[in-house]
Amino acid sequence: MGMAVTSDTMVDVNDLVVKYGDRTVLQDIDLQIHRGETFVILGGSGCGKSTLLRNLSGLMRPHSGRIAINGDDFTAMSDNERVAIRKKMGMCFQGSALFGSMTVGDNVALPLREHTKLEPSTIDIMVKIKLELVGLSGFEDYMPSELSGGMKKRAGLARAMAMDPDIIFYDEPSAGLDPIVAAGLDELIRKMQHTFALTSVVVTHEMESVKLIADRVCMLDKGRVIAIGTLEELQKVDHPFIEQFFERRPDAYGEDSADYHESLTGDTE
Amino acid sequence: MSAFVGYTGRLTLNGLHATLTVCVLMVDTLYWATVAPLRGQGFRLKNAVSQFVEFGAHSLPIVMLICFLIGAIMAMQSSYQLARFGAVHLVANLVGIAAMREFAPLMTAIIITGRSGSAITAEIGTMKVAEEIDALEVMGLNVTKFLVVPKFIGMLLAVPMVTLIAIATMIFGGFLTSAVVIGLDASSYITQTADALVFKDLVVGVTKSIFFAIVICWVGVYRGFQVYGGAEGVGKETTSSVVTSIFLIIVLDMIFTVFFYFV
Numbered sequence A: 001m002g003m004a005v006t007s008d009t010m011v012d013v014n015d016l017v018v019k020y021g022d023r024t025v026l027q028d029i030d031l032q033i034h035r036g037e038t039f040v041i042l043g044g045s046g047c048g049k050s051t052l053l054r055n056l057s058g059l060m061r062p063h064s065g066r067i068a069i070n071g072d073d074f075t076a077m078s079d080n081e082r083v084a085i086r087k088k089m090g091m092c093f094q095g096s097a098l099f100g101s102m103t104v105g106d107n108v109a110l111p112l113r114e115h116t117k118l119e120p121s122t123i124d125i126m127v128k129i130k131l132e133l134v135g136l137s138g139f140e141d142y143m144p145s146e147l148s149g150g151m152k153k154r155a156g157l158a159r160a161m162a163m164d165p166d167i168i169f170y171d172e173p174s175a176g177l178d179p180i181v182a183a184g185l186d187e188l189i190r191k192m193q194h195t196f197a198l199t200s201v202v203v204t205h206e207m208e209s210v211k212l213i214a215d216r217v218c219m220l221d222k223g224r225v226i227a228i229g230t231l232e233e234l235q236k237v238d239h240p241f242i243e244q245f246f247e248r249r250p251d252a253y254g255e256d257s258a259d260y261h262e263s264l265t266g267d268t269e
Numbered sequence B: 001m002s003a004f005v006g007y008t009g010r011l012t013l014n015g016l017h018a019t020l021t022v023c024v025l026m027v028d029t030l031y032w033a034t035v036a037p038l039r040g041q042g043f044r045l046k047n048a049v050s051q052f053v054e055f056g057a058h059s060l061p062i063v064m065l066i067c068f069l070i071g072a073i074m075a076m077q078s079s080y081q082l083a084r085f086g087a088v089h090l091v092a093n094l095v096g097i098a099a100m101r102e103f104a105p106l107m108t109a110i111i112i113t114g115r116s117g118s119a120i121t122a123e124i125g126t127m128k129v130a131e132e133i134d135a136l137e138v139m140g141l142n143v144t145k146f147l148v149v150p151k152f153i154g155m156l157l158a159v160p161m162v163t164l165i166a167i168a169t170m171i172f173g174g175f176l177t178s179a180v181v182i183g184l185d186a187s188s189y190i191t192q193t194a195d196a197l198v199f200k201d202l203v204v205g206v207t208k209s210i211f212f213a214i215v216i217c218w219v220g221v222y223r224g225f226q227v228y229g230g231a232e233g234v235g236k237e238t239t240s241s242v243v244t245s246i247f248l249i250i251v252l253d254m255i256f257t258v259f260f261y262f263v
C-alpha cells in the first residue's frame, strides 16, 4: 500500500460546495484522486459521503466549485457532453440498483447494447467474462430478486465493469454483508484495481475494509474534509474526530452535534 | 388571513412548478420520440411494442366486458324513457352516438388509467427508490429515451385502438339488449344505427382518446418521477397518479364536449 503519489490526477475537485435547498451539506471540498489508486472516503453517517460520490459521478450538480475528470471540467458540461465521460465511468450503488425487470445477464449487457455496435454473440461472451470476473458465472438468467445481497453487489460490479471503465465508484460496497462476504468483496475491489489499473473511489465506514483496500483515505466530518493521506498518516493526525473514529468511541461531545445541526439548518436556537 | 394567502401562493407555485416540469418532460419526450431516431440516436422499438401490448391488448378483456355492459345498460335505461314518447327505435341513435362520442373513449381511458397509469407510476417510482434511475444516468443512458418514450408511443397507439374496439363492443351491447330484451327488430336497429352515426362522431371519439392517452402517460410518468422516500412514497404517488389522471380526463372530456357542441 501507500502507492507513490503520481502527478497524474484522475479527479480534481476544487472548492466544491453542495447544497440541498438552503442546506449546505458539503463545503470547501478540495481533493485530488490519482490515476490507478484506491481512494477511500471515510466519515460518520450523514456527513455527506454519498452526496460527494453523487457529485463526482455527475448525478448531482454542485452549488459551486469545479470537478475535473481526466482534465475535463465535468461540472461545466451539458448532459449530452457528459455521456462520453460516463461511458468510461462505473458505479456500484449502495443497494446494487440492478434493473429488477431484467435478468442479471441483460443488466450487464445493457450498457454494451446501448453504447456499442457489437454483435449479440460478442456481447454474450463479454457478459460471461464480466460475470466470471466477479464469481457469478452461470447466473446470467437469474432475476436480481433471486440473488442474495452479496451476489447482487457482485452483479452490480459486473455491470459497472461492462464498458471497461477508467474509474469506478463504490457506495458502501460491504454495508449489510457478513464479514466473510464483505472481505470477499474487498478482495474483488482490490483485484479489479490491480488487473485493470482502475481508479477506484470507495465510500465506506468499515475500518476493516479501509485497511485492506485503501491507498489513500479522505476523512469527512460535518461536510468538510478534515484530513487526506495514507491510513498511517491519518492515524498520526491529532484531531479529536479522527481519533474518535479510529478508536470507535461513541459521541461524547454533544454540543458539537448541536453546532452541526445549526450549521445544517441555519437554526440559531 | 395571511395563512390563507400563503397557502394559495404555495399552491399556485407548486402548480406552476408541476406544469413547468411536465412541459420540460413533454418537449424532451417529443424530441426523443421524433427527432432523435431520425438523427440515429436510437429508438427502443421492441420496448415500445411490448408496452403497446401491455397497455392495449392486455386491457381488452376488461374494457370489452365493461363496455358491453354499459351498452346494455344505456339501451335499457333509454328504452324505458323513449317508450313513453313512442320512440323506442331511437335507442339505436342514442346508444350509437353516446358510445362513439362519449362513453367508449371515457371508459377506456379510465380503465387504462387504473391498469396502466398506476403501473407506470409504480414502475418509475420503484426504479427511482432503488436508485435504478441513477444507475441509468451514470451509464450515460437517457432516461427519457429509455423509459418514457416507449411508454408514450405504446400508450398513444393503445388507447385509440382500444377505444375503437370499445365503441364497437358498446354498440353491440346495446344492440343485443334491444334485440333480445327490449324486442326491437334487429335489422332495423342496424340500419337505424348506421343512419344515426356520421364520420364526425368517430373523429370526435378518436380525438378525445388520443388526448386521454397523452394525459394518462404524462401524469403517470410525472408522478413516478415525483416519488421519494421508500415503498410508502411509491404507494402515495400511485394513488395520486390515478386520481389526477381521472380528474384531468374528465375535465378534458368536458372541454371537448363543449368545443364539439359548438363546432
Ligand SMILES: Nc1ncnc2c1ncn2[C@@H]1O[C@H](COP(=O)(O)OP(=O)(O)OP(=O)(O)O)[C@@H](O)[C@H]1O
Pocket: A020, A025, A043, A044, A045, A046, A047, A048, A049, A050, A051, A052, A205
Ligand atoms: N435528497 C436529499 N434531500 C435533502 N437532504 C438530503 C438528501 N440526501 C441527503 N441529504 C442530507 O445530506 C446529508 C448527507 O447525506 P449523505 O447521504 O451524503 O450521507 P452519508 O455520509 O452517505 O451517510 P450514510 O453513511 O448514512 O450513507 C444528510 O444530512 C442528509 O440528511
Ligand SMILES: [Mg+2]
Pocket: A049, A050, A051, A094
Ligand atoms: Mg450514504
